[in-house]
Each structure stands twice: as structure tokens, then as C-alpha cells.
Amino acid sequence: MNEVAERTGLLADYDSGGRYCEMFGPPSMQAPIPHTQALRERLTRMSLEDLRERAHDAELELYNFGITFTVYTQKDAIDRILPFDAIPRPIPPDEWQTLESGVRQRVTAINRFLRDVYHERRVFNDRIVPPDVVFSNPNYRPEMEGLEVPFDTYAHIDGSDLIRDDDGTFYVLEDNARCPSGVSYMVENRHLMLRTFPDLIEDQPVRSVSNYGQRLRAALGEIAPEGVDDPTVVLLSPGTYNSAYFEHIFLAREMGVALVEGRDLVTEYDRVYVRTIRGLQPVHVIYRRINDDALDPRAFDPNSLLGVPGLFQAYRKGNVALANAIGTGVADDKALYAYMPRLIRYYLDEDPILPNVQTNLCREKEGLQYTLDHLDELVVKPVGEAGGYGITVGPHATKDELEHCRRQILDRPHNWISQPMISLSVAPTLVDGGIEPRHVDLRTFAVTGRDTWVAPGGLSRVALRKGSLIVNSSQGGGSKDTWVLE
Amino acid sequence: MSNLLSRYADAIFWMARYVERAEDLARVLDVTETFSRDSRGGQNWRSILELYSDAPTFSREHGEATAAAVIRFYTLDDRNPSSILSNLGMARSNARTLRPLISTEMWTQLNIFYNRLRALGPQEIAEPRLARFCSMIKEGCQTHTGITEGTFYRDEGWCFYQLGKQLERADQTTRLLDSKYHNVLPSPEDVGSQIDVSRWNALLRSAAGYHAFRKIHPRGMTPGDVAGFMLFHEGFPRSVAACVDEVGGRLTQLRSVYNIPGATAAMGRLDDLRTLLDTDIDGVIEFGLHEYLDRVQQYLNALSVEIGRDLLGHAPAATSAK
Incomplete structure (x- = not known):
């Protein structure tokens, strides 16, 4: 490998800034990871102008195809694209194997936990998780108690947000067991790559992600009510005003199922039907992309206009299947996150393959002591709040702020957790100034019917602002094509 | 998907109507512009308002029916639900609803066509350029018709x-x-x-x-x-x-x-x-x-x-x- 030749051209001035880099590997950048060599060589042969021009074409295509999410202001609905970064993010086979088995393990534990919570409740009796962690969560659904679901699968579609530390280790940052989105970008980014950068991807051993729709459709078919041979599956969307509407269209098309809204469905005698030009036709499985709350005004929020009156009763009777099941929100919140490694050991008698970010529970004695002793090094988060509210970032906090934080923790220890500052890996990214390192994460998608399948790819989100660790699309994030290599 | 949803049938029916209406409105404007090159020009533009029963709304919102005002009202006025822009906006919105059913090409063309129209300034519809504008609308609508004929299941x-x-x-x-x-x-x-x-x-x-x-x-x-x-x-x-x-x-x-x-x-x-x-x-x-x-x-x-x-x-x- 000729290192000097590689560091000419497009990547000549690239410096990962002391972070783990998805293209070059460890921070030293001394011995670039071998699985990206072919890609690096191809990139080197490309000019910045050419890359920029084609990246522009790719984004124009996204806009013209309407692969957009909608941002609402007071006056307007603006269609935005998720910016596409042309430089892919490769993952080598051995790393992927770990990720895949780690994600599968985690999903299995989540489903076992949900089954237990809504039935036997051993997890509380065995004092693995304090009951109030679950029962004080507004996403706990008492309506689900004792209700059987096919294969004991609750989280049919699960998204895991993974990050990589400076030493190259992947961690799970968050579980998404309700309605994870983003999978359409996993597939569309690949299509875009094939159309606009055929010379980059040609002959590369990249695993295909294009059969996601068929895998999902098959899993949904498996959970149909007993005795239904040829189930009718529909995708229930809040409608065209939902910011993820493109993804709903995408998935309905890929699965070849009808994309419906609540007003298209009716219930009669505890069965669900769809209004068609031939009258009412039975529906057996609903992939719903609306929240538990909004599903059925009779059972949940009575003000919901998006749902289907009577749907829950039909579900209770086993006449229709829902994916995901109702009440999965207790498995993916911040409070429960800290218990995930213990839940994996408890239910599966295995060590977690993918570590959590180390999380200190202030409700526990050691966690509290550690947190108080290292307050200036840690990120302190309230368990019940969302959206970054109430977070104290130790290294950036003033003495007064740290003191305030200490008093809050001591006041209600069970309300707080702490985590070390974690850095995200970077990947070379095309920005105004050329090619620079930007932080990335990875969302994987697991589909579970009878068994679990993890899509060999994912959505790599990239923080386009320099130094930013926030990859969310609403905050200036973009995405990359994720190459899982064979 | 063996059974067409009633809502989709409705959206298809109206998508076709909106595009046809936009095309035909361009035809009416085009012929009116030709007619108006004589002494009765003003009357010609007012007659369109009567044709579509828009005269009361128009005079309330815009006052006198000058050629420029009527043209704007029927072309790029997004507050007038029967303008070309509004019709194509509704067609695009229906196409968005219908994306699970229609071909990607049908959607893409309407999306680009509408976005292009939305970006036009008032100078593009001034009388000397109106014929060109009308041609563009007719062409865009006919492209839609052609793509639909060639790709719609x-x-x-x-x-x-x-x-x-x-x-x-x-x-x-x-x-x-x-x-x-x-x-x-x-x-x-x-x-x-x-x-x-x-x-x-x-x-x-x-x-x-x-x-x-x-x-x-x-x-x-x-x-x-x-x-x-x-x-x-x-x-x-x-x-x-x-x-x-x-x-x-x-x-x-x-x-x-x-x-x-x-x-x-x-x-x-x-x-x-x-x-x-x-x-x-x-x-x-x-x-x-x-x-x-x-x-x-x-x-x-x-x-x-x-x-x-x-x-x-x-x-x-x-x-x-x-």
C-alpha cells in the first residue's frame, strides 16, 4: 500500500482531528484501515469540483423526487431534503458481525422484557428493575396487561442508535422501539449512490439493502391473525402533513401494500375494514406509523382524529395485528436504558455484545457517590425529561452550576443519571471548505416477526456543522450511504 | 393491492381534473390574449371572470378588471383557488397522496413543474410574454398526460x-x-x-x-x-x-x-x-x-x-x- 500516493488529491489535507475516523481508523491516522483502501483510492482520483458537482446533482435529484421531510413554519410548509453527503461510510465484515449480533441480542432482550412487563412481571419480583421505572412512565399501557401477541414480539421494528468512541468501540446510545424512522434514507441513499457515483461503488463488495420492504412485508405476514392465509397488510399514516410522509410512501410502495389514513379504516363487530371502491374489505395487519395515544379515540386520547375508533377492541380480540405493539415505549426511554445490560444478562444469560454508554444511576448508592465525586467530568441528565432539558455538562459548567446540580441530585437522586463525556467518531465529509471530518452516528434497523433480521446497512447521520455532535435532521444533520462490506 | 381505496380513486379523479383544468385555462387565456388586441380588449378579460363566475370575488379583492390584474388572478395568484398555480398545486398535492400508486415519473414531473411555476415572477406573465407562459403550461400539462399514458398502471x-x-x-x-x-x-x-x-x-x-x-x-x-x-x-x-x-x-x-x-x-x-x-x-x-x-x-x-x-x-x- 502506497501511503504517500493515497494522501494526495482529494484526501491530501484531510485530518481527523484526533478522533476515530470511519475512513482512516484510529486517531493517529498512521496506518489507515485496510477495508477502505479501494474507496480511498477511488476518491483520490476524483477532483473536488467533480465531487461537488455530482453531489449537487444528487441533492437536486432528492428534491425533484420529493424525497423530503416537511418543516412547518407559521406561514408555510417547506419541503426539505435530508442533505446527502457523497462520501460513503464503510463498515468492515467483522465489525458488522458484532453489530448485527449485538443488535439482535438487544432486540431479543427488549421483547422478552416487554412480554414480562405486561404478563409475569418477574423482572420486578427479582428486583432487576424497580417497578416505578416502568409504572411511572406515561408510555406504560395498562390496557396491554395480559394480552397475548404473536411470537411474543412487541417491537417488530426496532432502531438502535450506535456511536463509536475514540478507541473504535461501538456503543448503543439509544433504543427506538416505538416508530423508528429513517429506513427509507438507508435505501434511497444507496440508490442515489448507484445513480450519481457509479464509479465509486462499482465492483465494491457492498451488501444490498434494497430488500428491506420485502423482509418487512414477510415479517408482517407472519404476525397475521390465525387462520388468515393471505393477510391484507396496510400502512397506517397520519397523512400527507406528517414530516415522515415520504417514508410512509416509500415503505408502502416497497411492500406493495395500501397506504391508509385513519379515515380509510372502519371497525365493525371488532373487525377492521378499509373503504375501497368495492366497499369494505377486511384488514389483518396494520403497520402503524402513528403513536399509541392517537391510535383509537375510544381506547386512548379521545381527541385524536388520526386514529380508528374501535381499533383497540379489534386488536384485543386478536382480529388484527399491530406493528409495533402498543406500549413498547416503556422499553426505549432514558430511565430504562441504564438497565439494558442487566436485562440482557437476566433474560438471555449472556453478556451484552454491544456496551451501553456507562451510565451511573443516582438512585443507587455507588452511582450517586461516583457522580458526586466526578461531577466536573460527567454529563448529568434527568431521567424523565426529553429534548436535552435539564442537562448539566460538567466540563463546561461553572462552579455555581455544578453546585446547583449537586443539590438537585441530592434532593431527588432517583431522578438523575450521569454519563461520561463521549466523543463520536468522524468521517470525511464534503463541506464548503473542502473535505473535513464531521461527527457521525449509525442507526440500524431490526425487523422481527417470528425471528429477527437486521438490515445489513443503516442510516449514518452526520453533523454538518463543524465540531457539532448533533446529527438530527432538524438541527443541520445530513446522511451518508452506509456500506456494509462483505 | 387488489382493491383501490375510495380516497385514492377520488384523488386520481381530481388530479386528472386539476391538470386538465390548468391546461384549458391556459388555452382560454391564450385565446383571450389574441382577441384582446383590438378595441374591445378590456371586455374580453372581464368575460373570463363571468365565464368562471369569479366576477364578485375579483372585484372585492382586486377592484377594476384590468388585463394585468385578471391575468395575474388566473395564473400565479395562489389565493385564487382556480388559478393555474392553485390547480397545479392541488394536482401536485393529490399526486403526493397518490405516490404509492402512481409512477415515480408522474410524481417527479408534477413536482418539478409546480416548483418551477412557483418560482416565476410577475414579469413572466406580462402580456407580451403571456403566450409563452401559456405554451409552457400547455406543454407541462401535456407532458403529464403523456407520462401518465406511458407509465400509469x-x-x-x-x-x-x-x-x-x-x-x-x-x-x-x-x-x-x-x-x-x-x-x-x-x-x-x-x-x-x-x-x-x-x-x-x-x-x-x-x-x-x-x-x-x-x-x-x-x-x-x-x-x-x-x-x-x-x-x-x-x-x-x-x-x-x-x-x-x-x-x-x-x-x-x-x-x-x-x-x-x-x-x-x-x-x-x-x-x-x-x-x-x-x-x-x-x-x-x-x-x-x-x-x-x-x-x-x-x-x-x-x-x-x-x-x-x-x-x-x-x-x-x-x-x-x-
């Missing part, structure tokens, strides 16, 4: 598409004729005369019917001939008779090929319409052209309402989104 959805398109086209042809009635036909005695050929000429051209007309009538051009051609000639794709014929074919197809129940009332209204069309231009003139066109429009509307009720799942009391 042929099942019930296609029938609903054609129903919407043909009903709208028939309605618009009657309006196009009616709009020029006062200008081109000053008195009943002139029906058989050769006067003002240039205006009938322009009218035919705006409906892309001039050359077809010349095939049938190689010599001469009377108002009666032109009106008869646009109403009854079955070979002319924009004639009312040809559109109604197409509607009948699609309704029959839905009923007997696709076994859709409940097209009975629509078939009844279709028979009424066919009876009304079973005449010739002399009969029409005796009846009064304007009155006749008015009645055809009423019958078309009645048919549209029945299709909505029978096939598109509209509640009995609901009226069409027109």
Missing part, C-alpha cells in the same frame, strides 16, 4: 383518471365556446355568415382544432360549423361528444370488467347527457347556443356528482370539491 385507477380528465375536458370545451359566444356571434342572423373568421380561427386554434376542422370543412368557416365541430365531432378529442363517449366507455369498463357495483345512478346521468347530445348544430342554434351549453354543463356536473357518490365514496350530501 392500467387498472381501475386508470379508469378514474380518464373519467376525471374527460369530464373536465368536456366541461372546458363548453366554456371555451361560451366565452367567445358574445364576441364572435353578435346576433343570431350572423350564424351562417362568414363574418369575423379570424376570431373563429383563433378559437379553433386554441383548442388545437384548426387543422382537424379544415379536414372536415376544406372551404369556408361559419360559426355554426365551428360550434358544431367542437360540440359533436367524434373524431376531435376535445369535442364534447368525444369526451362523453370516453366517459361512457370507462363507466362501462368499471362496471363490467372490474365488477364495481353501484355505477347505476352515474349511468342514468350519462344517458341524460347522451340524449341531450343527440342533436345537431341547427337544433342547438334554435335552442340557443348559450342556453344549450349551460345545460350541457349542468348535466356534466350532475354526472360528476353521481360518480362521486356512487364510486368515490362521497357522503350523499357532499358536493364535489369544485
